[in-house]
Amino acid sequence: MKKHNFYAGPSVLPEYTKQKVAEAALDFAGTGLSVMEVSHRGKEFVAVMDEAIALVKELLNVPEGYSVLFLQGGASLQFLMVPYNLMKAKAAYLNTGAWASKAMKEAQFFGEVVEVASSKDKNFNYIPKSYEVPADVDYLHITTNNTIFGTELKSDPDVPVRLVADMSSDIFSRPIDVAKYDLIYAGAQKNLGPSGATLVIVKDDVLGKTGRQIPTMLDYQIHIKNESMFNTPSTVAVFACLQTLKWLKENGGVAEMEKVNIAKADLLYGELDRNKLFVPTVPAAEDRSRMNVTFVMAPGYEALEKEFLDLATAKGMVGLKGHRSVGGFRASTYNALPLESVQALVDAMKEFEAIH
Ligand SMILES: *Cc1c(COP(=O)(O)O)cnc(C)c1O
Numbered sequence: 001m002k003k004h005n006f007y008a009g010p011s012v013l014p015e016y017t018k019q020k021v022a023e024a025a026l027d028f029a030g031t032g033l034s035v036m037e038v039s040h041r042g043k044e045f046v047a048v049m050d051e052a053i054a055l056v057k058e059l060l061n062v063p064e065g066y067s068v069l070f071l072q073g074g075a076s077l078q079f080l081m082v083p084y085n086l087m088k089a090k091a092a093y094l095n096t097g098a099w100a101s102k103a104m105k106e107a108q109f110f111g112e113v114v115e116v117a118s119s120k121d122k123n124f125n126y127i128p129k130s131y132e133v134p135a136d137v138d139y140l141h142i143t144t145n146n147t148i149f150g151t152e153l154k155s156d157p158d159v160p161v162r163l164v165a166d167m168s169s170d171i172f173s174r175p176i177d178v179a180k181y182d183l184i185y186a187g188a189q190k191n192l193g194p195s196g197a198t199l200v201i202v203k204d205d206v207l208g209k210t211g212r213q214i215p216t217m218l219d220y221q222i223h224i225k226n227e228s229m230f231n232t233p234s235t236v237a238v239f240a241c242l243q244t245l246k247w248l249k250e251n252g253g254v255a256e257m258e259k260v261n262i263a264k265a266d267l268l269y270g271e272l273d274r275n276k277l278f279v280p281t282v283p284a285a286e287d288r289s290r291m292n293v294t295f296v297m298a299p300g301y302e303a304l305e306k307e308f309l310d311l312a313t314a315k316g317m318v319g320l321k322g323h324r325s326v327g328g329f330r331a332s333t334y335n336a337l338p339l340e341s342v343q344a345l346v347d348a349m350k351e352f353e354a355i356h
Pocket of ligand 1: 009075077099143167
């Protein structure tokens with residue numbers, strides 16, 4: 001049976017990516033060797049890294065003066081690499097959920113962390129709008145998409161200080177103005193590839209200014225100088241990311257992705273607002289994520305939760321169970337999830353409503 005993959009991460013990938021990785025698992029670039037068994041210093045793999053970096057720059061329109069890196073350690077390592085490299089004494093964080101909170105926890109090892117606003121009072125079901133950023137902070141850190149709580153900041157904010165963004169779960173889902181950011185990071189396993197690679201886009205001139213000694217592997221400048229090859233990169237993951245980047249380019253890039261993502265989100269939220277059995281957990285339409293759609297059974301129908309999950313599972317839908325801190329359901333609708341999968345979910349909701 002065809003599966004509809006709603007997992008939050010690792011998550012659905014384009015057929016193109018899976019096909020190319022499968023081929024290269026046996027014969028990579030005509031070498032007669034698997035992509036798993038070639039040197040990262042060989043010309044074939046160096047070409048992969050170079051092309052992946054060039055495509056990130058092209059697809060996101062990265063301006064001059066920025067470097068693109070493929071690192072390891074996930075977004076979680078960026079929680080500490082960012083303050084290690086950028087924070088002199090004080091940094092501001094917008095607390096929009098579990099990942100933002102984890103980023104704040106790591107930053108506290110390096111200086112004072114100012115929480116400019118938090119949506120914790122409502123279990124992170126909205127994005128705080130009015131807050132002041134102290135002028136003397138080294139940067140403001142935001143999480144553009146809150147994978148667990150289903151909220152998303154869908155525009156690039158104007159802030160008077162340096163801006164750092166965790167875009168792990170919505171990078172490449174819409175055009176962004178990279179010039180507004182000083183550093184962007186994203187674990188690959190939500191919208192780009194398998195786990196094991198972490199994308200970093202950093203403005204070169206923000207680095208080297210803290211006066212702090214940085215251990216070699218945690219120093220962005222070392223990775224920039226060595227073109228993401230200071231040590232052995234996650235070769236297979238980077239190869240897979242490259243395939244998704246090619247697929248993105250072939251399919252109209254991030255502008256086209258945004259159109260399809262809006263269509264998918266409109267379809268699903270439209271049904272959630274209409275169907276009497278379900279309610280979305282994020283009330284304000286402007287805060288609703290296009291990547292992770294969180295919803296619960298409507299009041300009075302809570303007991304039907306398992307029955308709906310079973311119905312969806314029987315129709316080939318996987319990964320719909322909500323995160324334990326929100327409950328209910330979460331449908332992750334990343335770039336590679338086809339509209340048909342969202343339609344299948346909407347049809348199942350309509351069918352369930354008719355039964356009850
Ligand atoms: C998944 C996720 C993370 C954690 O990523 P790891 O690669 O597991 O460290 C951090 N931030 C956001 C927004 C995420 O979705």
